[in-house]
Amino acid sequence: MRPLGFIALTLKFCLILLLTCFIGCTNTLDDPGSTGNYPIGPLEPVPTIQQRPEWNRFTILVWQWQNDVFEDKELYEKAGLFGFHIDRGKGMDDLVRFSLEHKFPYYVDHAAGKGILYLSRNLRPQVTGKRSLLIRPQSLADPEVIVELKEQILANVQTTKKGLVYAYAFDDEISLGSFNSPAEVDIHPLSIAWYRKWLEARYGQIRKLNETWDSDYGSFNEIQPVSFEDVRKSASSPPIKNWNLSRWMEWRHFMDYQFAQVLAELTNYANKLDPNIPAGFVGGQEPSAYGGYDYALLSRAVQWMEGSGDLLHSFWNKPRRPIVKTFHTTGSYKTDSWTLWKNLAHGDQATIAWPEGWFITDNSTGERNLSDEIKSLSPVFQEIQGSVSEFIINPNTYLETDPIGIYYSHPSIRVSWAMDSITHGRSWPDRSSSLDDDNLSAGWLRRSWCRLLEDLGYGYTFISYLDVAEKRIDLATQYKVIILPRVICLSNTEAEALAAFVESGGLLIADSLTGLLTETGRGRPSGVLDDLFGIVRDESKAYLNAKSLTEIDAEYGDRPFTDRLHAYNDSLRHGSMVVYERGTDQTLARKRSGKGETFYLNLTPLAYSYFPYRNGNMGKEFRAIIGQELESVGLYPRVSIDIPFIETLLWRNEDRYLMAVVQNAREMIQKENQKIHVRFNLPATGTSNIRTGTVFSNPVSFTDSFNPWEAAFYSFNSTDH
Numbered sequence: 001m002r003p004l005g006f007i008a009l010t011l012k013f014c015l016i017l018l019l020t021c022f023i024g025c026t027n028t029l030d031d032p033g034s035t036g037n038y039p040i041g042p043l044e045p046v047p048t049i050q051q052r053p054e055w056n057r058f059t060i061l062v063w064q065w066q067n068d069v070f071e072d073k074e075l076y077e078k079a080g081l082f083g084f085h086i087d088r089g090k091g092m093d094d095l096v097r098f099s100l101e102h103k104f105p106y107y108v109d110h111a112a113g114k115g116i117l118y119l120s121r122n123l124r125p126q127v128t129g130k131r132s133l134l135i136r137p138q139s140l141a142d143p144e145v146i147v148e149l150k151e152q153i154l155a156n157v158q159t160t161k162k163g164l165v166y167a168y169a170f171d172d173e174i175s176l177g178s179f180n181s182p183a184e185v186d187i188h189p190l191s192i193a194w195y196r197k198w199l200e201a202r203y204g205q206i207r208k209l210n211e212t213w214d215s216d217y218g219s220f221n222e223i224q225p226v227s228f229e230d231v232r233k234s235a236s237s238p239p240i241k242n243w244n245l246s247r248w249m250e251w252r253h254f255m256d257y258q259f260a261q262v263l264a265e266l267t268n269y270a271n272k273l274d275p276n277i278p279a280g281f282v283g284g285q286e287p288s289a290y291g292g293y294d295y296a297l298l299s300r301a302v303q304w305m306e307g308s309g310d311l312l313h314s315f316w317n318k319p320r321r322p323i324v325k326t327f328h329t330t331g332s333y334k335t336d337s338w339t340l341w342k343n344l345a346h347g348d349q350a351t352i353a354w355p356e357g358w359f360i361t362d363n364s365t366g367e368r369n370l371s372d373e374i375k376s377l378s379p380v381f382q383e384i385q386g387s388v389s390e391f392i393i394n395p396n397t398y399l400e401t402d403p404i405g406i407y408y409s410h411p412s413i414r415v416s417w418a419m420d421s422i423t424h425g426r427s428w429p430d431r432s433s434s435l436d437d438d439n440l441s442a443g444w445l446r447r448s449w450c451r452l453l454e455d456l457g458y459g460y461t462f463i464s465y466l467d468v469a470e471k472r473i474d475l476a477t478q479y480k481v482i483i484l485p486r487v488i489c490l491s492n493t494e495a496e497a498l499a500a501f502v503e504s505g506g507l508l509i510a511d512s513l514t515g516l517l518t519e520t521g522r523g524r525p526s527g528v529l530d531d532l533f534g535i536v537r538d539e540s541k542a543y544l545n546a547k548s549l550t551e552i553d554a555e556y557g558d559r560p561f562t563d564r565l566h567a568y569n570d571s572l573r574h575g576s577m578v579v580y581e582r583g584t585d586q587t588l589a590r591k592r593s594g595k596g597e598t599f600y601l602n603l604t605p606l607a608y609s610y611f612p613y614r615n616g617n618m619g620k621e622f623r624a625i626i627g628q629e630l631e632s633v634g635l636y637p638r639v640s641i642d643i644p645f646i647e648t649l650l651w652r653n654e655d656r657y658l659m660a661v662v663q664n665a666r667e668m669i670q671k672e673n674q675k676i677h678v679r680f681n682l683p684a685t686g687t688s689n690i691r692t693g694t695v696f697s698n699p700v701s702f703t704d705s706f707n708p709w710e711a712a713f714y715s716f717n718s719t720d721h
Contacts, residue, residue: 038194039261040201042470045300046267048319049278050395051349054105055166058389059083059350060327060381061107067359070098072368075359079374080382083166085109085352089156096163107166107352109282112266113152116145117174117281124178127185129429131229136176136186140262141194150269161274166350167304167322168270173283176259179433180291184227186255195254196220202250212522213246225251228418228428236422238549239539240488240513245418245521252289252414259292263301278303278322282352286443287311287410288436289417294410296466306352310450311408313347314462318398320347327351329358329373334709336373337380338662338669341711344384345649345660349393388691388713392660397653401459402635403480406449409465411489411519416442423550431554439554439564441606445485445511448608454647454664455614456627457637468494469519476504480633484510486604491519495528502532503594507633509626511601512580533600534591541583545570551606561610568607576617580604588625599629611667614645642677643706644668655719658690661712669709676706678714687716 061083062069062076069076069084076082083105086092099106114120116138119127123137138145149170157168177183200220203209209223210216217223226247235243263281270279284307287293295308299315304322312323325343329336343351358374361367370378391397420441421428437443453460463482467473469491475482475498482501487510490498495515502508508529515528526537543549548567556564572579574587581602589600605622607613630636639648645665651658661678663669680687680700687699690713696702699716706712 038197040194040198042466043257043260043264043297043300046264046303047271048321049271049276049303050320051166051278051322051393052164052276054103054164055349055393056390057387057393058344058348058385059105059166060353060385061085061105061166061324061350062353062355062358065355066357067355069095069104072359073102075368075370076104079358079370079378080385081353082385083107083350086160088113088152089160090158092159093162096160099163099165103164105164105166106160107169107282107350108156108160109169110171111153111156111160111168111270111279112149112170114171116149117171118283119175119178127177127183128181128432130184131227131426131429133184133187133225133227135188136183136191139186139188139191140176140258141186141188141191143190146262146265149266153266153270154273157270157273161277165274165277168274168277168279169282170263170266170270170279171281171283173285174281174292175285176255176292177290180285180288180293180436181433182228182290182429182431186258187225191258192225194258195225195251196223198254198257199223199250212518212520213250214244215247225254228421229426232418232421232428235418238542239523240516240549241523241525241539243517243521243523245415245517249411249414249521253294253411256292256294256297256410260294260297260301263298267302280304282306282324282326284308285433286437286440287408287413288440288442289414291433296408296410296464299464309343309346309348310446311462313399314460315464317347317461320395320398322349324348324350324352327353328356329377331373333373333376334669335666336377338666338709340380340384341709342662342664344389344392345647345662345711345713347392347399347649347651383691391653391656391658391690391713391715392651394653397651397658399459400650400652400657401461402638403478404453404458404460404630404635405463405475405479405482406446406453406460407465407482407484407487408462409484409487409489411465411517411521412487413442415488415517415521416440416445416486419549420552420554421550422548423553423555435554435557439552439557441551442486444552444609445604445606448605449483449485451609451614451664452605452622452626455619455645456623456630457640457648458630458635459649465494465519468497471497475501476506479506480635481507481509481630484508484514486511486513487515488513489517489519489521490515490528492528494519498529499532499593502596502598505595507596507629508532508598509601509629510599512604514600529598532591532593533589533598534586535589535600535602536585537581538583538585543581544568544578546582551604561607565607574603575621577603577605577621578607597633601625611665614665615667636681638680638682640679640681643674646676655717657684657716657718659714659716661706661714663708671708673705673707675703676712677701677703680716683718684716685718687714689713690715 086095086106086108088110089108127134231248267279280302285293295311306324544567552564568578584602587602591598647664649660684699688695
């Protein structure tokens with residue numbers, strides 16, 4: 001027995017040594033972007049893997065809960081369901097054979113096990129609800145933890161790669177801590193060592209770090225991370241120019257970076273085992289200060305994901321990477337139908353069905369059957385997975401948007417979270433993920449800008465702050481308009497790129513607080529783009545109602561949304577719109593610069609996506625202002641439809657187009673079938689409705705029937721466009 005034990009220990013030691021594939025495989029010692037065994041340079045995108053040719057249509061993958069694909073195969077087929085999931089995979093050879101025999105695809109969940117990337121239930125309380133810095137159980141800086149993850153991936157992929165596997169998900173609802181809840185991890189000694197090397201690569205000299213942080217470290221080896229509690233009181237009231245969140249912001253940035261680097265390493269490892277199938281995760285969270293959800297990083301780290309679709313559809317448009325969402329039935333046929341069609345219209349390649357109550361057993365007879373709601377949805381399941389989805393799912397198809405970019409700044413999201421947390425005081429650690437999801441100002445603001453542009457008839461993409469900071473993108477060649485949604489944090493490099501965009505002829509639109517802080521959260525005497533916008537700020541006059549910086553007060557989280565906006569009470573107004581900066585000398589400030597122009601709103605559109613406001617005077621006023629600005633630079637909607645709250649998405653493959661038309665307000669989908677008039681403002685020939693087969697004699701102007709709880713798809717050619 002002793003020799004076998006020695007061999008086992010030796011093998012484990014060798015595996016740990018091989019963990020340079022965790023902290024060095026993609027950043028080798030020959031790579032100037034690395035120091036020692038730690039990746040410290042920019043995260044390079046993992047390769048794109050196109051879907052297998054079999055998956056040329058929208059796919060519904062049913063979670064194996066309250067059902068068994070073996071026993072319920074006939075019910076699956078009756079419902080129009082032909083996909084499922086395998087948990088882990090090792091020892092699941094019978095399910096793999098079932099997949100091959102019946103041509104049922106599956107995705108593999110928990111391919112890296114459960115309890116590491118997603119901390120198990122007994123571990124999560126150790127890292128949540130606390131103000132102090134903590135060691136993450138199952139530290140992602142610990143080589144032995146990465147070895148364990150890889151061992152599980154190896155065992156599970158070896159079995160499941162033999163069948164019709166759709167994708168590998170390392171785990172579900174992964175996080176640095178617990179979802180997006182504040183968790184001040186990870187001060188494992190190896191994590192801190194990595195952090196110090198990463199900081200040294202960013203700053204070069206300790207003097208530069210001290211100047212930024214207002215610190216006095218003698219060397220990078222002395223640096224210790226800090227909790228939000230250490231900076232909270234100094235960032236709780238104006239003037240914002242006096243804030244310095246750098247010590248906390250850099251720590252949070254590093255933890256997001258560490259999380260993404262680990263996922264990239266696991267993705268590359270899974271690709272070595274099965275080079276033809278994408279790897280990633282499901283159950284993704286909203287971008288926030290905690291949890292690891294910086295989508296500029298995550299979009300580079302994995303090859304498929306269930307996450308924040310509006311961001312991923314931008315970052316993964318060319319080339320395409322698979323995006324999925326989880327589908328839950330609600331008891332409302334129209335709501336459920338609309339959800340599925342909306343997901344396809346936006347380019348989701350698949351959905352993971354959570355089948356609670358879908359398959360039922362008669363207690364008296366033991367007979368299995370489908371629930372009534374699934375019987376009614378069966379025609380939707382069958383059609384949406386049919387030929388109607390082929391054009392959008394094609395990996396060579398891409399979403400052709402207008403040249404409008406919405407800036408995604410994750411440092412600004414961190415600061416926005418800090419501002420949201422002011423009302424909590426010392427109880428900020430209790431700001432749970434669910435509370436954050438419902439009350440995160442940055443999330444509401446992002447969605448509001450999306451709905452506003454959609455309601456005006458425009459398509460858009462998100463711009464990654466990392467791509468700009470790392471000079472991977474030429475803004476002037478891709479965009480005519482860039483929108484800064486409360487981009488409070490900007491590096492000098494980003495500011496220079498945005499200024500150059502304006503000088504070359506672009507229109508730059510901002511709402512409030514633009515560039516008051518650096519990318520690390522250090523205040524500036526004035527906004528870095530104030531001169532470009534032609535504004536002057538006087539912070540002594542404060543913000544909103546002159547009492548608060550927190551726009552959505554989550555201390556009122558159990559009350560109606562309007563009650564949480566009490567900072568709007570006694571605020572200054574421009575019409576129905578709320579002025580954010582009381583001391584900025586102008587509202588709706590325009591300025592020419594070079595060949596371009598800037599437009600500073602000094603208004604907050606955060607509440608636009610709240611439907612009563614969107615459908616009221618505030619919504620009308622925002623649409624009028626922004627619509628006029630877009631038209632001033634020659635941008636007009638490429639398609640006009642005569643009913644409100646409609647989104648049009650133009651999918652293109654060479655010279656062939658498919659236009660998806662979908663209601664973008666849940667409040668409108670209960671209406672009955674209605675007539676819509678569609679007018680193309682671009683060349684179009686051979687226009688037809690691919691769901692009904694109707695060919696329109698006038699290809700650019702026609703009337704058609706539209707169900708608000710579905711989506712319409714119009715195919716046409718546009719060789720001159």
